Amino acid sequence: MELTEFVTGQIWLKEYPIHFVGCDFNARMSVIRLPNSTLLLHSPCEIDPQTKKAISALGDVAYIVAPGTYHHLYIPSARAETYICPGIERKRPEIDFDWFLADQPPEDWADTLDQVLVRGNKYIWEVAFLHKPSRTLLLVDLIENFTDQTPNVNWLLKLWWKVVFHMWDHPKPAPEYQLGWKDKAAARKSLKRILEWDFERVILSHGDLIDEDAKAIVQEAWKAPMATNK
Numbered sequence: 001m002e003l004t005e006f007v008t009g010q011i012w013l014k015e016y017p018i019h020f021v022g023c024d025f026n027a028r029m030s031v032i033r034l035p036n037s038t039l040l041l042h043s044p045c046e047i048d049p050q051t052k053k054a055i056s057a058l059g060d061v062a063y064i065v066a067p068g069t070y071h072h073l074y075i076p077s078a079r080a081e082t083y084i085c086p087g088i089e090r091k092r093p094e095i096d097f098d099w100f101l102a103d104q105p106p107e108d109w110a111d112t113l114d115q116v117l118v119r120g121n122k123y124i125w126e127v128a129f130l131h132k133p134s135r136t137l138l139l140v141d142l143i144e145n146f147t148d149q150t151p152n153v154n155w156l157l158k159l160w161w162k163v164v165f166h167m168w169d170h171p172k173p174a175p176e177y178q179l180g181w182k183d184k185a186a187a188r189k190s191l192k193r194i195l196e197w198d199f200e201r202v203i204l205s206h207g208d209l210i211d212e213d214a215k216a217i218v219q220e221a222w223k224a225p226m227a228t229n230k
Helices: 049-056 155-164 175-180 184-195 214-221
Strands: 004-007 011-020 023-033 039-042 061-066 081-084 113-118 126-131 136-138 201-203
Touching: 023 155, 113 184, 184 214, 201 214
Parallel strands: 039 061, 061 081, 136 201
Antiparallel strands: 004 011, 011 023, 023 039, 113 126, 126 136
């Protein structure tokens, strides 16, 4: 799959196939250009020679970001200063990295990206990002959006998403989130910070992009963890 321009001169995307517990679907890498013209790779795919050539045509990669505890598989193939979501170091102790991601962005990309470490779940952690110039929210598993238009999805994922989790054509957090909220107060605090951001579109790692009514769709997707009576 090719690298495609999403925000002119600022963000490019590449989808890549994933096989997880019998389910086939795509994930999505974002390539973000920073003001000094260097690049940041968000949730990188395997950086094979073809992908490396396409990225190199855009600029030099300065930073690698592994934004979630299920988004680390291809970090070793991408070589640059590496930031990981807390928890990856326990799952993949062999991975070399430079820094942990946290609630505040590093100075090198603070003018372009804001970020929040989403707490409160016992199975999965994630750092959400806001690309401020284009008002684009970047999520990996906090919302998944599989529909009849989503390519490269096999029958088993459709079965689980339609029959068990009721997530088909109904954007929601990944099942690991839904089953693992242990500290709703901490989760609400994190999600509230994200909802206070000014965004109009969402790049997701899994499923269709959200480019209309983004704030309303995100609020609806997070109704359960945001509920104060649980």
